[in-house]
Amino acid sequence: MQLSKKTYSGYQEYPEKVLQFGEGNFLRCFVDWMFHELNKKNGFNGSVVVVQPIDKGMVNMLNEQDGLYTLYLRGLKNGKAESSHETIDVISRGINPYEDFQAYLKTSENPEMRYVISNTTEAGISYNENDKPTDAPPVSFPAKLAVWLHNRYTTFNGDASKGVHIIPCELIEKNADNLKKVILQLAEKWGYEAGFVNWLNSACTFSNTLVDRIVPGYPRERIAEITQELGYEDKQVVEGEPFHLWVIEAPEQLQKELPFPSIGLDVLYVKDVTPYRTRKVRILNGAHTTLVPVAYLYGIDTVRESVEHPVVGKYLKDAIFEEIIPTLDLPKEELEQFANEVIDRFRNPYIKHLLMSISLNSWSKFETRVLPSILEYKKRKGSIPQHLAFSLAATIAFYKGKRGEEAIALNDDAAAMELLKSAWASSDGSEKALNEVVTKVLGYEKNWKMNLNEVEGLNEAVTKHLVNIEEYGMKKAIEMI
Structure with missing residues (x-):
């Protein structure tokens, strides 16, 4: 029937x-x-x-x-x-x-x-x-x-x-x-x-x-x-x-x-939807993009597992509440309520949201969802937000294409893929070589609409985190933030 x-x-x-x-x-x-x-x-x-x-x-x-x-x-x-x-x-x-x-x-x-x-x-x-x-x-x-x-x-x-x-x-x-x-x-x-x-x-x-x-x-x-x-x-x-x-x-x-x-x-x-759109893009979408490379390289496959993990979950909450929310202009109480709702949504036991399904076109997503928080945090606080910088380093590491012995099915803009492939191919893993990888990525103006190497302290922070990820692995590096 x-x-x-x-x-x-x-x-x-x-x-x-x-x-x-x-x-x-x-x-x-x-x-x-x-x-x-x-x-x-x-x-x-x-x-x-x-x-x-x-x-x-x-x-x-x-x-x-x-x-x-x-x-x-x-x-x-x-x-x-x-x-x-x-x-x-x-x-x-x-x-x-x-x-x-x-x-x-x-x-x-x-x-x-x-x-x-x-x-x-x-x-x-x-x-x-x-x-x-x-x-x-x-x-x-x-x-x-x-x-x-x-x-x-x-x-x-x-x-x-x-x-x-x-x-x-x-x-x-x-x-x-x-x-x-x-x-x-x-x-x-x-x-x-x-x-x-x-x-x-x-x-x-x-x-x-x-x-x-x-x-x-x-x-x-x-x-x-x-x-x-x-x-x-x-x-x-x-x-x-x-x-x-x-x-x-x-x-x-x-x-x-x-x-x-x-x-x-x-x-x-409302009279203007812009602040609500910014809130959603920075907190909900930004949290997804911030989380994916970190959690996946940690060895986790779904959003829910990531949020409920004692280490990765804390990393994400610190990024949201300490580094993203301070860059937004809506009332703090309203932003924190929305953020808590987002975390509950990520924990939905009925939805199996694979991290790899969110990883598509990570570079353009990072530019629209996370970079504005980094730049605004730098403008307001005078320093680099370390959790978000760590996510950028993790994204670079993610595009090396390996999780242990497992190949990562990368899917992105062809030019971005070629840039990362070339950068990693010429790296011997030394601190100097890893800094060169970071410098190439931050200088990719086609994606960033600017040269991020000109943001004071960003290259240094991302390089430090990438060195830690490469030398100690994600599980140790995340504890060193």
Whole structure:
């Protein structure tokens, strides 16, 4: 028996109010769950139409289950492991615009349609010069949305009350500003009338956002156990952690229309999402990047094991609380609370997060996630943060490509890989040679956007730690910080 409206006794139909680009696990575990909660607890009385943003996708599978799916939330709550599940019934249908473009366009003619949500990956919000307004559909997401918005404007003769709130969830800075910029660029190129541009600017809103929830997705390894527990087959099961945070630069009207905070959801309506984005990138993402090479070379394979390890776990907490948090401008109490939540999330017993899965493109990640903390710490304190410098040394050691006798499956930018390979190949392991490796890495301006050898004390600190790692091994070197 498969999950469907025939087999689910609680099935309800709601007016279609939300157009959503993306049918993947994250949006279904995050935004769709929130609208589901708003229906239950606030009488929102709305459903989501899901649009498949690329040619190949899963809306057909979603439609086979009438938009229904089971959501499992599993993680630590107040220090205790908790698992819960419920059926989410907020999706009315899925549309593949590559198969039925007119059905997609027709949704813009629905007077009750009010919100546009998207998560089309970081590459989704981009300008494609080959897109045309006559394409059915255009290739890029912004072009699809531009055609949809123009059809809505035309259908309702520019009625300001038929404007929509556009809330992208792509993980790029100023996601809404970038999306609007591309749509206006397309409107100009395509010769759309000035009235449409005025309507877009005055009747529609674009809200920059930050989203945060770990979503492992479809629980393939335990689906047989889940099917037995549920008593029906669900091909769209999705798993996520209880923690969730949605920060939205929302106009007052949107806050009134979507009162997520009033029903207990962690949605923050703010004037500027930047400090929250910086907090997440520096603490959560920065902690991951700081941890990976140290823990892996120590002999650990998962995030949870690392955090719970008496030595590696202490190293990570010291890096966060003593070196990252002092570089941020939000209230200290708020930052420490967020950091403690992050550590609990890393300890989630239901998620097996492999360190190697986070190691992809470590150099670009270090530049965006950790380097800003090093530079800001140096600026504020006048010294080099030793735990973060140790992580940089460990990253250099990691790219030597060996953990004992075991080869490390390195995966990074080709130029960065070649630089490290060449640097290590010419090193004889002496202190002088290791300093030359460090000098080459710190001087790699293509990655750092600057020459890090010019940061007073950084080369010396990283070299010292790299010498200790190479001479004594990670287990001894970490104790010498």
